[in-house]
Amino acid sequence: MPIIQFPKGLKWGTATAAYQVEGAVSEDGRGLSIWDTFSHTPGKVKNGDNGDIACDSYHRYAEDVDLLHQLGVNVYRFSVSWSRIYPNGKGELNPKGVNYYHNLIDKLLEKGIEPMLTLYHWDLPQALQDDGGWANRETIDAFILYAKTVFNEFNGKVKYWQTINEPLCAAFLSNYQGVHAPGFQDLQLAVDISHHLLLAHGRTVRLFRDMRVEGEIGTATNTTWREPFSIKAEDMEACKREIGLNIDWFLDPIIKGEYPGYMVEWFKKKGAELPIKEGDLEAIHQPIDFIGVNYYSGNIARYKKDAGLLDIENIEIDYDKTYIEWPIYADGLYKVFHYLAERYGDIPLFVTENGACCIDQLSEGRVNDQDRIKYYQQHLTAVSRAIESGINITGYLAWSLLDNFEWAEGYGKRFGLVYVDFHTMERIKKDSYYWYKKVIANGWMEI
Numbered sequence: 001m002p003i004i005q006f007p008k009g010l011k012w013g014t015a016t017a018a019y020q021v022e023g024a025v026s027e028d029g030r031g032l033s034i035w036d037t038f039s040h041t042p043g044k045v046k047n048g049d050n051g052d053i054a055c056d057s058y059h060r061y062a063e064d065v066d067l068l069h070q071l072g073v074n075v076y077r078f079s080v081s082w083s084r085i086y087p088n089g090k091g092e093l094n095p096k097g098v099n100y101y102h103n104l105i106d107k108l109l110e111k112g113i114e115p116m117l118t119l120y121h122w123d124l125p126q127a128l129q130d131d132g133g134w135a136n137r138e139t140i141d142a143f144i145l146y147a148k149t150v151f152n153e154f155n156g157k158v159k160y161w162q163t164i165n166e167p168l169c170a171a172f173l174s175n176y177q178g179v180h181a182p183g184f185q186d187l188q189l190a191v192d193i194s195h196h197l198l199l200a201h202g203r204t205v206r207l208f209r210d211m212r213v214e215g216e217i218g219t220a221t222n223t224t225w226r227e228p229f230s231i232k233a234e235d236m237e238a239c240k241r242e243i244g245l246n247i248d249w250f251l252d253p254i255i256k257g258e259y260p261g262y263m264v265e266w267f268k269k270k271g272a273e274l275p276i277k278e279g280d281l282e283a284i285h286q287p288i289d290f291i292g293v294n295y296y297s298g299n300i301a302r303y304k305k306d307a308g309l310l311d312i313e314n315i316e317i318d319y320d321k322t323y324i325e326w327p328i329y330a331d332g333l334y335k336v337f338h339y340l341a342e343r344y345g346d347i348p349l350f351v352t353e354n355g356a357c358c359i360d361q362l363s364e365g366r367v368n369d370q371d372r373i374k375y376y377q378q379h380l381t382a383v384s385r386a387i388e389s390g391i392n393i394t395g396y397l398a399w400s401l402l403d404n405f406e407w408a409e410g411y412g413k414r415f416g417l418v419y420v421d422f423h424t425m426e427r428i429k430k431d432s433y434y435w436y437k438k439v440i441a442n443g444w445m446e447i
């Protein structure tokens, strides 16, 4: 059996997000978020699922940290619920909310696990949405107040920070496709919000530097790969647009100080223009310490007139797919790494999400998820190939520690290394948990 070796200094961990695991949505002063509103709106989430209880991690965080400790990780990525800290998004601070995250972080540090804190993982306080949400530039000011509070509270304890998780989803799935909260379907709105999210990111990084907060700050970027069906220019351009919307649209302004011209023109053709004001690009263009890479899937694709936002169609050849219907395309992750390095230079890349949704059958207290193990083997091989090729990859976080609330898909789509019985909240380690534990302990894997 071939052995794939990983560098000794590679960080290993898992990731979750507040609304997907915490529950306790009305406890200890937490205010409503847009995902509370959205998930309680009939027809928005499969099976009418919502995050009211989720994995009950608000009450079971010590148990979750024990699972992390037994797994042997050295990093745990979680997000802070903005509306636990500021129930109305701004104004009165909620000390019980702050205290919850001190307890979680202290428990992690006690077990020798580095917290990676995501400031925004899609759960905008509903009170701010009522004032226009991310479409309103004043929401950026509220975010800066919230970020300043979090920096002040956890500086010195937290060493890894991420600003906004997957701005593509927060802008376009939420305001163009309408499949995520708050559920609008307006391209100009989505483009405006993508710009405001980048402004919030840039001003937060500036604040982080001005406050001399300890540690490193970075992004959490959606990434994907599209291999052109042919070398025809129209096919190659279509694939560039899909990759470009995920990566270039969000990372070019941060790292290059400008939007990708070909995408600006594309959106203009579709009737949407960027709301750039004097000084915006300078505010966004702040040096970051790492690019957070979130990767799940890729495909072969070709140009198709008027197909979706980008005039592109996937060629559904018989790739194996995960249970959420995403093709398994590990070579795409390898291509993404090289794309990022060629476009942005040697900025450290930290895989902050990668994982598989599988049909997890619990039988006699065991989940034999060989399909998930195979997915991880394939994608960790891509990580090793890239490192061997000289790409600066510093960490890898599996999505996710726990089965959790997978947004509009609800609880039926399980990504966890740990199975959660959502009736009893019992946590049951899957076979992939034991496999990942061994990879972390050994620093190598068999394929």
Ligand SMILES: CCOCCOc1ccc(-c2cn(C[C@@H]3NC[C@@H](O)[C@H]3O)nn2)cc1
Binding pocket: 017, 020, 165, 166, 169, 172, 173, 222, 245, 294, 296, 309, 353, 399, 406, 407
């Ligand atoms: C305009 C074109 O737009 C099409 C993009 O369509 C999608 C759909 C879904 C995703 C998607 C979903 N996930 C999993 C979550 N990541 C964060 C964590 O909370 C996980 O639950 N990652 N990416 C990306 C893009």
